[in-house]
Amino acid sequence: MTHPIKSPRKLIEVALPLDAINKACAREKSIRHGHPSTLHLWWARRPLAAARAVIFAQMVNDPGYQQGGGFKYGKNKKDAAIERKRLFKIIEDLVLWENTTKEEFLEPARAEIRRSWREVCELNKGHPQAAELFNPDKLPALHDPFAGGGAIPLEAQRLGLEAYASDLNPVAVLINKAMIEIPPKFAGRPPVNPAAVKRGESSATWKGATGLAEDVRYYGAWMREEAQKRIGHLYPPVEITAEMTKERPDLKPLVGQKLTVIAWLWARTVKSPNPAFSHVDVPLASTFILSSKEGNESYVVPIVEGNQYRFTVKIGTPPQGAGQGTKLARGANFKCILSNVAMEGDYIKSEGRAGRMGGKIVAVVVDGPKGRIFIEPTPAMEVCAKSAKPSWSPETSLPDDHRNFWTFNYGITTYGGLFTLRQMEAMTTFAEIIGEARTRIRVDALATGMDDGVCLDKSGEASTKAGAVAYAEAVSVYLACALGRASDYWTSLATWEPGGGFVAHGFTKQAIPMVWDYAESNPFSDGTGNWEQTCVSWVVRVLQNFTPAAGGLCNQADATRQSFSKDKVVSTDPPYYDNIAYADLSDYFYIWMRRSLRSVFPELFSTIAVPKMEELIASPHRHGGNVKAESFFLNGMTEAMRRISNQAHIAFPISIYYAFKQSETKAEGGTSSTGWETFLEAVFQAELSLCGTWPVRTERVNRSVGIGTNALASSIVLVCRKRPSDAPSISRREFIRELNSVLPEALDEMTKGSGEERSPVAPVDLSQAIIGPGMAVFSKYAAVLEADGSPMSVRTALQLINRFLAEDDFDADTQFCLHWFEQFGWGIGESGVADGLARAKNTSENGLVSSGVIFWKGGKTRLLKWAEYPTDWDPRTDLRLPVWEALHQLIRALKQGGESASGALLAALGGKAEAIRQLAYRLYTLCERLGKAEDARAYNDLITSWTGIESAANSVPKPADPQGTLFER
Known part of the structure; x- marks a missing residue:
């Protein structure tokens, strides 16, 4: 039974x-x-x-x-x-x-x-x-x-x-x-760090994961102090000298002061293609604008001196062309700053693959008494940056997948190549200190009376056994998450945002792009891209909101x-x-997780890279x-x-x-x-x-x-x-x-x-x-x-389902236009919404653009109005001819040339006449319901003129069909 x-x-x-x-x-x-x-x-x-x-x-x-x-x-x-x-x-x-x-x-x-x-x-x-x-x-x-x-x-x-x-x-x-x-x-455990223990708050203070969050904050700050002892010399402050004030009078009040650098702004370089300057590394700068904030505009001016050049910083409204840098057009197309000779993509790729792509500091962002200040770089700054000697570099290869990985053709073929020497030394130093922090946390946890317990990886669901070892490992997991955030900022994929005045993280796309201008953050500043505020504090805020109601x-x-x-x-x-490409992209973070957490999760991080072939x-x-x-x-x-x-x-x-x-x-x-x-x-x-x-x-x-x-x-x-x-x-x-x-x-x-x-x-x-x-x-x-x-x-x-949804025999492009018009009319909508509707209607945005019924640019989409349709349109040579396009071309012809002009078009449209008329009726009814009186009038005019248009069409000799078919698509 x-x-x-x-x-x-x-x-x-x-x-x-x-x-x-x-x-x-x-x-x-x-x-x-x-x-x-x-x-x-x-x-x-x-x-x-x-x-x-x-x-x-x-x-x-x-x-x-x-x-x-x-x-x-x-x-x-x-x-x-x-x-x-x-x-x-x-x-x-x-x-x-x-x-x-x-x-x-x-x-x-x-x-x-x-x-x-x-x-x-x-x-x-x-x-x-x-x-x-x-x-x-x-x-x-x-x-x-x-x-x-x-x-x-x-x-x-x-x-x-x-x-x-x-x-x-x-x-x-x-x-x-x-x-x-x-x-x-x-959950509910108080922090173990000495400062929190000394304060002596009751256990009731630490709800959810707030105790854990407090320890992440404390040991994250300790890591910063330790790292600064080891690599702080690579991030020296900038002393404002009298020499700097010759071109920058605004710096005079700051002479003698040592200001902390927030970020060094770099441009990639290649050798000049001009034989006269072939020994010079010239910049690939996509912009010279440093700040576009109203009232606080700043920009870079390149100064050419013989066969050399330097950069200086100006305050005020940038001149025309400053936003273009040395760029000529979209993609990898630049000009030599010394000779104005064009450097096209193929040349830049060959330079990169030959190992001749470098970098030059364009400007420096420092933390002034009243806010951020942009100053020109000095040769000593580049010498300092390039003096870094990282003890390790990830040599994991980037995939030769041009759809998602755009640096490969430019000679950047390993994950290590996505970091400068100084960034690499910072990343490896902080990764090593995570292991030291783990030891320190365990000692502090034991001092609070916590049992040693078992390690996090072996504790399974037995939370009662998660003692000092597991707790130390847990805190180090979140410190590794902070390091993951750091890797997204301390990379040559990170950029400077002139509008917002901050370092933008590298992964703004579901891909690894090729970045020409990049921002190198100072981990030890109090500004954008630093260790404590940009990395640790964000992790802490998330943890503070975790109040798990189950395991x-x-x-x-x-x-x-x-x-x-x-x-x-x-x-x-x-x-x-x-x-x-989840697995390929994940390698970027995996290399750092593995370096800092392999001893905690040996099985999870047993492979050199993320598993690929099994990825679904x-x-x-x-x-x-x-x-x-x-x-x-x-x-x-x-x-x-x-x-x-x-x-x-x-x-x-x-x-x-x-x-x-x-x-x-x-x-x-x-x-x-x-x-x-x-x-x-x-x-x-x-x-x-x-x-x-x-x-x-x-x-x-x-x-x-x-x-x-x-x-x-x-x-x-x-x-x-x-x-x-x-x-x-x-x-x-x-x-x-x-x-x-x-x-x-x-x-x-x-x-x-x-x-x-x-x-x-x-x-x-x-x-x-x-x-x-x-x-x-x-x-x-x-x-x-x-x-x-x-x-x-x-x-x-x-x-078959889509055919029902059409409620008629209209083509897929016309179905899209109908539903879009019902929602947005002639207004602008998000391209993401348009793509979802196109997918449902069995068409696509690219196809709709090619059919001539929509305008799509910059993430925005709208339908074209009848007045925007081309006047030289010939339906006999149009290989993608939706009823929507035919209808609005007829309206354009009627408005601009009367019944005879629209009749000539209708004659060329062959078997589409009835579908066009049905669509006009439907749109008239829709416009009436939506209160679009002006639009309804256009469709009404076509319908009321239909007899005259058909008569004009019948008087036109049937055109020859260049494709050898009737136009009944």
Whole structure:
């Protein structure tokens, strides 16, 4: 006799307050101080608000079921709506950043999770696995097998669930240990440093991880003192001399004073290509502006003296061209400062590969009595910088991957090459001192009466054994995180920001760029990029906010081979096909983690570099081309999803985040997105059935364009359950019939107002969200069979769903324009939002630009108005001709040349006439509804003139077709 598990639908399978979640996510992306993402850099993190809301909705039963007369759904809709509204209010409070650590908002959420869990346990009382899976006194744990930056397990822990995190990448593993594993072990413990012990505060003072944070602050300051003793001579102050005041009268009051350097500003150099100056290293400076702050402008002026040059600093408004430096154009194109001879990219690359790329100080930022002062460099400054003699340098090779690593062609081929000699000596010195700090912390911990215990790596879940050794190791983990932050600033990838007056960290992109001008911070200053404020203090702020409500454990594991107990709920954020080279990028931080923490985690840091071949991304340079890379990703992701499907707690759905930027490829049936379809194919083959998709705004659409080959506004949260083993197959015709039955109702549900039981889905996200109900139909069957008996592909299923979403036969570009116009009109929107909508409509931003319907630049997108369309347009030679373009070209022709001109165009458009007319009707109705009277008039004019336009078209002789086809694209 079988005992089916009774599993109520969860809130996430029915409804979410998306507006509140998305607003909180957007706001959170601007929060920096104290945010867990600032503990250590990781790429493409999920916002905490999204993770918190998704986990809550995944754990809580939807109110639309009732008990009585057996397990069934059918609770009074009005009562269910009221109850959902109450749950929505909990989520709306829960997602706000200011409520992240407030128990008055967290505890009601935990209580709802416990209540729902008891209901599930009661429903399954007497089940053979009740003791294993349905213990009402113990909540299920949550497991994330692609833990990455740790947002999901951290929020599970905050909601009272034990958190289990795993990842193949050791850098991700360490971040998760620092976030979810270590804080619970030492929660509530007072600090052990002598200064805190001497103050004698009571243990009640040190809530959560605040005691741990205080020790990180104290021993971080001790590290600075020790490092300054050893390498302080490499960072001397600048004495203001009378000689300096000849060109800078403003420095006269400072003569004789020794000022601390905040940063040295460098430009890379190569040998001049002019034979007359071939012995001179000339600068590759992309700007000479030091400060663009109004009222405090400063800039560099190069002074050429024979076959030499020097730099001086001027105060005031920069002259025209100062912002260009020695740059000629975009990319690696500069001019020789001595001869004005052009230096193109190929020449600069050859100089770099020949080992002739160097650096020259352009200006120095010092800490003056009333703020920062820019002064010109002296030869002694470069001599000092180049006198550093680091005892070690990481010789790990950078990958020859030109998509993500841009220094390789310029001769910078190792991770060590990304640091100057002085930066390398600073990094190695601080890394060595972390080990010394660990010894010191253990001694201080023992002095407080703490037992020695066992080391952190062996303590597992037995927190009672985590004594002085483990505590010292724990503090050193956070000091290593501070060193990771330092490596992001003490690098020749860091730049000076003239607008803000600060050193910008190196990783502003999900890539290692080629930087021409770089800023070298002084670790011992009190300014930007220093050890204590920029590195240690940021880690301390994060730790102070950790108040774990449950335990956590993190380990290194390959998701395609991992096994875990079946009492865990799964929420995860897997890699996005080929968007981010996590392992290659992680080596940048791994080399420093390994140097400072290898004795603490010998197994985690046993390899010279981060594991690469097993990493689950479609990397062509690693797997020998796009086809093999796609196959590797599909096979690996299918196996990972199959393991999740087979091992996740059967009473709960699985939630999976996925964000992938559309890359347009031509194929039969239209445009497709390989990354998105391949992932859905893996989900389907893993016998998972979709029961919902939610577009959650998880990406910063205003971030640096380079951060993003993955510049999306939304992640799609897929909600899945295991497909029954006896699921039937259906025919293509039956599938389409079911789509036509299900999707209209789903669309109606998604557009309901917030006064009902769900928040409305925004128009730009509606297309992506409704793929969920469509794929739910597809994925609940073992197969959808084509006419020849072959199984339908995910690509075909998506095309059929998209056809329904179009509500007509409009092409993909026109569908995009329609939905964009409904949301933004002719206004400007973020390109990340546009890309998400384009992906949903089976097109792409690049394709839309080439079709001539949108303007896209600098992260902004807008539709072109009819007046902006070209007057010399010929539809007979246009290879990409959306109905939207044809309509607005007709309006332009009508406005500028009357019915005869628009009739001539209509004649050339062939079979598109009816689609154009339908689109004009639809847009007129839409403009009326949106109150866009002027726009409505343009479409009305075309419609009222249609008879005359058709008459004019009929009088035009049919044009010859240069392509040999009718123009019915």
